[in-house]
Amino acid sequence: MRFALVDNVKVEPQPKLHGVCPHCGEVMISKCGRTKVWHWAHKSREVCDPWWENETVWHRNWKNKFPVDWQEISAFDDMTGERHIADVKTPDGFTIEFQHSPMRLEEMRAREAFYKNMIWIVDGLRNDLDVNYFNMGLSRKPINADGPQAHSFKWLGKSRIMHNWSEANSRVFFDFGDEFYTGKPMLWVLVGFEPKSKQGIVGVYPKDLLIENILNNKWCDIPSIV
Ligand SMILES: [Zn+2]
Structure with missing residues (x-):
């Protein structure tokens, strides 16, 4: 910790x-x-906390965007008797979990049920090739004419990153690194993914805007794409 x-x-x-x-x-x-x-x-x-994962530089860089008082906030789970520590939790009770490693579906469900009001931010650079496959399969033109941009994609990678995260009930943001796309750091919101056809839709969301909204307790505005 x-x-x-x-x-x-x-x-x-x-x-x-x-x-x-x-x-x-x-x-x-x-x-x-x-x-x-x-x-x-x-x-x-x-x-x-049985859900805790070893922290990487990626975790730390993300946590550093938020006040120290909001980091590593613990709560007791009355159902299981376990203790859980949110990576970041705002004073208004909005939780952000930064996830580097894959997890079992049961754990994902349990964490979503426990934190309720939360988003996932997923390290898209855990596997070297995922970012390249994502880039290759991404439509260059947005599929919507106006409003926040959304793109269709075909998942060409071998990893199950899209499949696994498409099971989430809470909003999932993929962080494929600050260099990806247009130069301005962006996150990719998973709008939908169909495992059989391996086709999906992602929204583009500026990293700065996400952080700013959370810092200003405007997380209910996140994201308006879907
Ligand atoms: Zn302890």
Whole structure:
């Protein structure tokens, strides 16, 4: 995790620092190595949230767009007795989950049911080839004449990224990197995907606008394409 409590203050890891997990109270040790992103680990066991995934630089860059007070917000699940930690949660209760790895459908359903008011932002660069296949299969012309742009696409890749995320009930934004498309950083909202024909529709949504809307508690405006 990015934060632990040291002297009751939420701090980032530094070498040889001990802290306390703000969510479960366990002792935490700073992990400041060369390969993984610097993070806090529970001393005695796995992360207290069974849904937690190891963080990448991609996670951290996204979290940094939002206030520290909104990051790693925990809540208790009365149904299962588990604790869950939202990557980012606004004071109004809107959750953003940044997902690097694929997950089972049951977990996706459980997380959506738990957070209710949420969106997924998916790391489209986890597999090297996905971005290239997405680019190859994307229609160059938008399918709509006006309003926010939507494009049709044919999924040419071997991975199940589109198939898996088409099962989500909450809105899914693919992050294929800031260099993709016109130069202005964009996210791709999954409007629909048909696994049999491998055809789908995505909307284009500026990354800046998404962040701005969330920061201004205007997340109910996101996105107006569909
Ligand atoms: Zn903990």
